[in-house]
Amino acid sequence: MAGLEAVGIPGSDALSEALTSCTDPLAAIEEFQLQNGILLPSLRPALPFLDLHGVNRLEFHNSVMEELRESLLTKIGDLANSADIPDKHKRLNDLLQKCFPVVKNKLLQPVVMGLLKHITNIRDDYLTQILEDKDLYNECAVEVKRQIWQDNKELFGEEIQPLFQQYIVEKEKLLLNHELTQHSFYSQAPKNRRQHEIVQKLVTMVGKNTRIYEMLLICLKNLYLRSRNHHYCTLRTEVLMALHDLEIHEVCNVDPCHKFAWCLDACIREKYVDSKRARELQGFLDCIKRGQEHVLGQLSLILCDPYAMHTLGMSIMKALQHSVNTEALPRDNGELIVLLRLLCLGIQAWDLVDGAVYREPKLEPPLMIKFLPGLMSLMVDESILATIAKFGPDEPVPLLTSVPDFFVSYMLHCPIASLVAMQYTLQTARQRNRAALSRTLPCLLKCENERSLEDTFLHTLVSYLIFMSDDFSHEEFCITVFDDFFMPSISKENVMRHLLRLLYHVHHKMPGKRLDNLMTIIEPGTEHSEAVHETYKVVNDKIQSYQPSPTPQPEQQLDSPLMSVPAPTPRPV
Secondary structure (H helix, E strand, O other), rough: OOOOHHHOOOOHHHHHHHHOOOOOOHHHHEEEHHHHOOOOOHHHHHHHHHOOOOOOOOHHHHHHHHHHHHHHHHHHHHHHHOOOOOOOOHHHHHHHHHHHHHHOOOOOHHHHHHHHHOOOOOHHHHHHOOOOHHHHHHHHHHHHHHHOOOOOOOHHHHHHHHHHHHHHHHHHHHHHHOOOOOHHHHHHHHHOOOOOOOHHHHHHHHOOOHHHHHHHHHHHHHHHHHHHHOHHHHHHHHHHHHHHHHHOOOHOOOOOOHHHHHHHHHHHHHHHHHHHHHHHHHHHHHHOOOOOOOHHHHHHHHHHOOHHHHHHHHHHHHHHHHHHOOOOOOOHHHHHHHHHHHHHHHOOOOHHOOOOOOOOOEEEHHHHHHHHHHHHHHHHHHHHHHHOOOOOOOOHHHHOOOOOHHHHHHHHHHHHHHHHHHHHHHHHHOOOHHHHHHHHHHHHHOOHHHHHHHHHHHHHHHHHHHHOHHHHHHHHHHHHHHHHHHHHHOOOOOOOOHHHHHEEEEEEHOOOOHHHHHHHHHOOOOOOOOHHHHHHHHHHHHHHOOOOOOOOOOOOOOOOOHHHHOOOOOOOO
């Protein structure tokens, strides 16, 4: 029971002094028990009965203390939550002042921590004492730690850094998991993603403290600028919308991106930006006033979220298809222009925030005049082939036109053109259009800044290719996918891991010689990580253990004259 001397209660030191200065130790112990025991006259005659039952005094007093402690904690909670006591904060602070000296006593510490939890403005000397003792700091509730964090950015950074790292690792693990058959990265609903343990921990750490929320946003922004990892933008949006789900208006209302992120979240949930929401999102961009240009940088981080970029890409494809159906030019489609503005802002997020030059990037005229019309011509070719296919297999099918040279050359330096082309390729893969996919997939190696080799795109592409497994029996398709797209970039570890995932699911449909040569070429070496070696071994073992199902043999006809004899029929009753 250390620490009791600070509140005027004799402790172990007093007992030690009494024993060393007395002539009768037993009498000194009895006197100490009488003075410091439970001062209840009716209890004293009952103590010998406990002795008869083998209950020692320490066990009895500890049980009494536990009961009193729990009762006191309940009363403290009732006082803190009561709305009818005007001076409850004063009472709590007075009680804390009396019991804080025993904060290091393990038995009484929960009472002190319970009081600290319910006090909104803890004295600085208390916070300093807690901060200097690591054990005390670890025992504190998050409500107490918030008051420490808001004046100690370094400590807050140390607390959230492991959570950020774990979040990124789990995202990358999801993207590179070779056993997944579907594109699980984009299939999870936004509200379900926000229930992730790390997101909920960060929301709990923020609470209603706007200062800590701002510190969290600064950390995420700095990490994104340092690493260019778009998953930090995802986490920024998920934390904001998780706070929105909990209706913590004190924090949401100070974030200028709240309503914009709310509207975009609804679009991601529906996997489509309709015309109404497109106008709402446009309104946010157009309503940024002079002196608030920094908000544009925050909006760009919201749009840089891969989930938002994917949703915008799918919506752009639908808008282009609408222009094809109505025989309209892209520059005349207002909804398409808004979607392209949003996509362009998300692409330029890093440049906007890093350079602190908050101006919305302009859409280049060649994009609207040449590139998108060229893409629409490819979509028209697909529509023509689909219409011809309805007339039956005897109808001659014309070959698809090749990709225009300008289409490829423009992707080399235009990021928005690259992303639109990538989304178009995903659309052809989702539709299992082998001819259209074979036409555009090799061109993606020309994308600006190797965007087609990002994990989010390769993960989704491989997911669609898995459902086209029957097409891998054709050598031409294998040449397009493996020789023309994957193999030129096989030196990149992430490309190899996505390729191994594809082989894990489609190897049984591929020609044996092609598969053997491919596995020999991509066998990892010493420069590859352990994860690549393990994945390669799993894929290779699955290939070696694969046993094709036996082909059913047709029944043989018996050559017998009895086969022509009709079977007897029962006699009618």
